[in-house]
Amino acid sequence: MDALDIARWQFGITTVYHFFFVPVTIGLSFLVAGLQTAWWRTKKEKYLKLTKFFGKLFLINFAMGVATGIVQEFQFGMNWSDYSRFVGDIFGAPLAIEGLLAFFLESTFLGLWIFGWDRLKPGVHLATIWIAAVGTLLSAYFILAANSFMQHPVGYTFNAAKNRAELTDFGAVLTNKVALVTFPHTIASCFMVGGAFVAGIAMWHLVRHPARDAEAFLTALRLGGATLIIAGLATVVTGDSQGKVMTEVQPMKMAAAEGLYETKQPAPFSLLTIGTLDGSKSVYKLEVPRLLSYLGTGSVNGQVKGINALQSEYEQKYGPGDYSPNIPITYWTFRAMITVGFLAMAGGAWMLWSTRRQRMPTSKWMLRTALALPLLPLVGMSFGWIFTEMGRQPWAVFGLMPTAAGVSPGTTAAEVLTSLIGFTALYGVLAVVEVKLLLKYIQAGLPEVDTTVPSDDSDAPLAFAY
């Protein structure tokens, strides 16, 4: 492997890992804010207990997101310096704005929320978690706008003298049609993750310890389950509009997602193929006629271009080379994303159904589903992003800059390998520590809460301390 391959592996590993914490943060921040709002309005103790219980899990997760986030910003410069020189004029702005508008908001107001229980008035304290939650959305928008430029560059001109892309219309970058469809799809999926997280944990408690805090956990289950299903439907709808934009601006990605080698009109949607991994030769295939035409073009008779036609088209446009992404990965991650997404929704629906009219499920299968549920939309999002980013290859910026041209020319393979091994080993250890800690807090159940007015004694212990 050379520096390029190692740098790509590092980007993949660190980004997929970082993105385990991001959707939990986005989804759960709003759910915790909602629970605290319910407590603030009703003064029912169960809402406060749930706020503190899920709030603690949220913070354990958030700490990891913060810690692994710095790597994301730094490694563009470290491993991809030629990419940074090429797009910095455009790509740097949303990153800087994300820091200034979102990261300050999230970090400051979460600090106030964590430690502010006895120092802020209840209404002000409630506002801090909402502000932090809005901060997560701002952060998502700007980073997705930056990513969307890589999928579908807009609002720029190419300066040949300086060999770089230069910004001509920042509004166009922020309203990139890819960003406009990717943002709702991503946020809806984040709410699926948050909902599944809350529902799965609540259900686990209901089955394992039916006598402990059942009423509160039933409330949590319904909140989580409903969030999961509504957000799931939103994910389907937004995914559909995303598919249409993708077919238009990155037809090769759509063709690769389907293993569609020859242009077809109408085009069927491939459910699965058994044969070669890249779907080029199949011994068995299951297809839904005309569905791909509908998904890609909005018409059941629409034409969807195949990989071979696009390949020759791109060769004429960009010169000789291989312009198709890794087909087995794009084909299977696309399917896996959709499958686990629907499984999660089914799991949520089953949980809501089996707890109708205060019923308490006891089956082993329910317990297993409860354990699996939080993971399903989470890995679904990983599959989705692996598909999106691998499907963009061989380009770093579609049609403008190949990935291979972006790597740092002066950085040695040994250096990149050092950081790859270092980050991977550290992330591995931290994953074990984090999961164990989460499980410990999940098992501990709802905390005791103290709703007495804080004392004025200046030597009284803090309401919360590390």
Next chain:
Amino acid sequence: MELTTFWFILIAVLWVGYLVLEGFDFGVGMLIGLLARNDTERRVLINTIGPLWDGNEVWLLVAGGATFAAFPEWYATLFSGFYLPLFLILMALIVRGVGLEFRGKRPEAMWRRRWDAAIIVGSTVPALLWGVALANIVHGVPIDSHKEYVGSFFTLLNPYALLGGLVTLTVFIVHGSMFVALKTVGDIRKRARILALKVGALAAVLAVAFIVWTGFDQGKLAVWLLGLLAAGAFVGAIVAIFRGREGVAFTATSLTIGLVAIMLFTGLFPDVMPSSLDAAWNLTTHNASSTHYTLVIMSWVAVIFTPIVLMYQSWSYWVFRKRIGVQHIPMDVLTK
């Protein structure tokens, strides 16, 4: 004023903010090993920065993002060139951040000892390496005609840069001690004052040596003047803590760090990364910058949002203004 100059100043301001703010929480992190005598005292220290450290670290992220947006060539050359030090800084910041958040989440002594080590190492490494990195940027490193860094890891470990690293390391310990003296009550407050004096004497010698070296290196009158002011502020800080004026002392170390950073950036301007091989290959505010259009947009964003950030971040410091001591540390861990 040219926009490139404005952005150079803004990035300098972000570094001043980062070094002044994270400087004291790096210091507090190191004091866990130097000052605290038992678990409760360690918790007192951690809780002085608990609600604040993450917001402080964002100054670095914004400084990095602003460099990317305003001077992509600077960002690219610096981050790819200083690869291994930045890798070490990242590893340190990761274990430190997780340590600060996770340490109090379990009661076992072994768990806490391990995270204490993570916090101490994770605070020491960047406190040292940021000084090394900044000194190297200002002094100049081997950069070729293609704006690529062509030195090695060991090129960066030259005497001037190492002296810079020792200055940030020791000054941050003093700065952290001033902060602890200002934010705690009881025995730990007294010991923080004494430690500030002891380490302060060493830090003063190192800092004066570094300032003089920088003055000769850069040969600018403004650098000498700023260096003199920084040294004066540091002496003032030592005198103030000796007389028990903790607020004044902390303000004075903040000023010292800010002035040293301004001194370095003044020495640097109008370069952003001078080449030690050939002055024609220097990266400057002109040849490293983004387009005028990008800078205009970023300027509007910065002018509107920076004051808002400063307002709410100051408010959070105000909310957590109360001093804490061992009596304020609640005992229960899992139940709250």
